[in-house]
Amino acid sequence: MRVVIAEDLALLRDGLERLLRDSGCEVVAAVADGEALLDAVEEHRPDVAIVDVRLPPAFRDEGVRAALELRRRQPGFPVLILSQYVEQTYAAELLADGTGGVGYLLKDRVADVRDFVDAVRRVAAGGMALDPEAVSQLVAGHDEGGPLAQLSTRERSVLSLMAEGRTNHGIAAELEITPSGVEKHVASIFAKLGLPPAESAHRRVLAVVTWLRP
Amino acid sequence: MRTAAPGRREAAALAPRAPRVDTSGMATAATLSAPAPSAAARVRRAGLDAAYLFTGLLASSLAFSAWVTGVTLTLALAVFVVGLPLMLGAFECFRALADLDRRRAAIVLGAPIPSVYRPRGQGGVWNRLRAAVRDPQSWKDTAYLGLFSVVGFVWGTIALVVWGVVLGSIFLPAWWWSMPEGAEYAGLFTIDSWQLSAAASVCGVLCLPLALVLQRGLAASQVWIARVLLGPSLAARVEQLTETRAGAVSAASAELHRIERDLHDGAQARLVALAMDLGMAEERFDRDPESARELVGEARDEAKRALAELRDLARGMRPALLAERGLGPAIDELAARSPIPARASVDVPRHPPHSVETAAWFVVSEALANAAKHSGASRVTVRVSAQGGALHVEVADDGRGGADAAGSGLTGLARRVEALDGSLRIDSPPGGPTLIRAELPCGW
Numbered sequence: 001m002r003v004v005i006a007e008d009l010a011l012l013r014d015g016l017e018r019l020l021r022d023s024g025c026e027v028v029a030a031v032a033d034g035e036a037l038l039d040a041v042e043e044h045r046p047d048v049a050i051v052d053v054r055l056p057p058a059f060r061d062e063g064v065r066a067a068l069e070l071r072r073r074q075p076g077f078p079v080l081i082l083s084q085y086v087e088q089t090y091a092a093e094l095l096a097d098g099t100g101g102v103g104y105l106l107k108d109r110v111a112d113v114r115d116f117v118d119a120v121r122r123v124a125a126g127g128m129a130l131d132p133e134a135v136s137q138l139v140a141g142h143d144e145g146g147p148l149a150q151l152s153t154r155e156r157s158v159l160s161l162m163a164e165g166r167t168n169h170g171i172a173a174e175l176e177i178t179p180s181g182v183e184k185h186v187a188s189i190f191a192k193l194g195l196p197p198a199e200s201a202h203r204r205v206l207a208v209v210t211w212l213r214p
Numbered sequence: 215m216r217t218a219a220p221g222r223r224e225a226a227a228l229a230p231r232a233p234r235v236d237t238s239g240m241a242t243a244a245t246l247s248a249p250a251p252s253a254a255a256r257v258r259r260a261g262l263d264a265a266y267l268f269t270g271l272l273a274s275s276l277a278f279s280a281w282v283t284g285v286t287l288t289l290a291l292a293v294f295v296v297g298l299p300l301m302l303g304a305f306e307c308f309r310a311l312a313d314l315d316r317r318r319a320a321i322v323l324g325a326p327i328p329s330v331y332r333p334r335g336q337g338g339v340w341n342r343l344r345a346a347v348r349d350p351q352s353w354k355d356t357a358y359l360g361l362f363s364v365v366g367f368v369w370g371t372i373a374l375v376v377w378g379v380v381l382g383s384i385f386l387p388a389w390w391w392s393m394p395e396g397a398e399y400a401g402l403f404t405i406d407s408w409q410l411s412a413a414a415s416v417c418g419v420l421c422l423p424l425a426l427v428l429q430r431g432l433a434a435s436q437v438w439i440a441r442v443l444l445g446p447s448l449a450a451r452v453e454q455l456t457e458t459r460a461g462a463v464s465a466a467s468a469e470l471h472r473i474e475r476d477l478h479d480g481a482q483a484r485l486v487a488l489a490m491d492l493g494m495a496e497e498r499f500d501r502d503p504e505s506a507r508e509l510v511g512e513a514r515d516e517a518k519r520a521l522a523e524l525r526d527l528a529r530g531m532r533p534a535l536l537a538e539r540g541l542g543p544a545i546d547e548l549a550a551r552s553p554i555p556a557r558a559s560v561d562v563p564r565h566p567p568h569s570v571e572t573a574a575w576f577v578v579s580e581a582l583a584n585a586a587k588h589s590g591a592s593r594v595t596v597r598v599s600a601q602g603g604a605l606h607v608e609v610a611d612d613g614r615g616g617a618d619a620a621g622s623g624l625t626g627l628a629r630r631v632e633a634l635d636g637s638l639r640i641d642s643p644p645g646g647p648t649l650i651r652a653e654l655p656c657g658w
Contacts, residue, residue, distance in 0.1 A: 053538065061538040084525055085534035089547050108521045111514050137551060 589613025
């Protein structure tokens with residue numbers, strides 16, 4: 001797997017690079033700002049870009065803007081955003097085109113190397129990896145009258161785990177129910193959200209997008 | 215559906231931030247330095263003066279009834295205990311009327327007269343009354359309304375009569391023409407011919423500049439009284455600044471104390487534990503690799519917990535989305551996260567100073583959290599707007615009210631707002647609804 005990293009702090013940039021190399025990824029470029037990220041992706045055509053939210057020059061949301069620009073140029077281009085904080089606004093913006101290949105994790109998560117690398121691979125393959133903290137923010141928010149109000153509590157927890165990028169087996173293990181039970185819930189979620197028949201991974205993305213939409 | 219996103223959000227989020235150039239200030243400077251006002255400016259000036267004097271006629275009638283009622287009732291009942299809440303009521307009523315006149319002065323001055331009240335007393339009637347009595351502005355309001363009841367009425371009447379006579383004379387030929395044969399006009403003079411009515415018209419036109427000068431004098435003197443009695447006196451201003459600065463300093467030091475304690479008991483302690491775990495792991499690597507691995511795992515967990523604590527601490531200083539996107543998106547996000555359905559509208563054309571943005575964010579955040587915890591409301595409305603050089607923040611819910619202004623959360627908010635020279639008002643009668651309003655000067 002070929003990876004580009006955009007992170008302004010050298011300590012973290014080098015650490016990430018080492019961690020990914022150790023786990024068998026090929027880091028083709030490690031850059032320090034959004035412009036350089038766009039150029040590096042243009043040049044190296046990586047499988048995934050790992051991007052920090054705050055980048056020079058203003059250290060506001062340059063990383064998110066660069067990621068959105070990458071996905072505008074190439075719809076569905078896999079991007080994993082790393083940040084000290086998670087804000088559902090960014091997750092919603094990244095997923096808004098409904099194409100998947102989006103990850104949004106707290107920087108802390110790199111401590112669990114295996115889970116982190118799994119998330120990178122999942123995103124590179126067009127899947128999702130939303131941080132559990134982002135997901136819990138969503139659960140705490142209100143929702144009236146929308147299609148999500150029709151979901152049962154159990155279906156909401158299934159949807160939460162889908163947003164984190166878990167497979168049906170992973171969800172089954174977490175909720176201590178059978179995989180076929182999970183499949184039933186997933187089918188019911190798709191039906192209640194009125195999602196058109198499509199390839200299953202894509203429908204999972206759409207379900208989460210419906211949820212995130214402000 | 216979440217209802218947090220006003221339409222301008224996407225545009226604001228993605229468009230590069232161009233600094234906005236403010237031209238209104240320049241325009242004012244230009245009109246001030248212009249040597250002679252143009253005809254249009256004179257007409258405008260006359261219109262504004264007239265509007266000020268005529269609205270003064272109405273406002274003074276209001277002031278008169280309120281003043282007479284308030285003062286006589288309070289004086290009559292002051293000996294009994296009932297007089298005390300009445301006195302507080304009178305002060306509040308006078309304050310509202312004085313505020314009305316501060317705003318009315320904007321017709322002539324271009325901007326409202328700023329008010330300087332000391333912070334309202336919190337808690338019981340007695341505390342609030344004591345604060346009101348000690349505030350010199352309460353007495354100045356009373357004096358102003360007494361004086362204005364007469365001046366506003368007399369000045370307004372003079373303006374009305376002058377304009378009646380002047381405009382009446384100017385248009386006399388028209389009146390003459392429309393009347394049947396043989397009619398006569400008997401005002402100050404008897405006019406019984408076409409020539410005389412034309413002469414009256416000429417007189418009227420000649421008197422017009424005189425009327426304008428007189429009107430200017432009336433308007434200027436009335437607004438001068440308002441400025442002197444309703445505006446900030448230097449002493450009051452210094453006193454208020456001293457008070458709020460002391461509040462700000464103690465709030466800042468309390469905040470530093472809290473941060474120091476959180477760091478000491480939280481992240482620092484965790485990092486110590488982590489260093490210890492790593493040290494022990496290093497010792498054990500050769501003789502007991504299995505337990506060394508376990509220690510490294512524990513060290514990693516400690517590191518993650520330290521990170522989480524540092525993140526919470528940093529978020530409490532300046533919320534991430536506010537730093538990254540600005541006030542609008544940050545408030546929208548607060549509304550979207552609120553457990554009670556919240557509708558937010560943020561209409562702020564310019565970037566307020568950082569300190570003001572942060573305070574506004576905390577007002578909304580705390581108000582939403584309070585509403586969720588205590589109010590039992592079914593919906594909350596958040597409005598943030600720029601008005602007259604200040605940022606106005608309003609959070610209204612339809613809950614059961616009774617919010618405790620003296621509670622630690624709201625007191626902390628009031629301090630934060632006052633430190634920026636702003637004001638925080640909490641209206642939350644038992645039974646509801648609750649309205650929390652903050653006004654934060656931006657120096658625009």
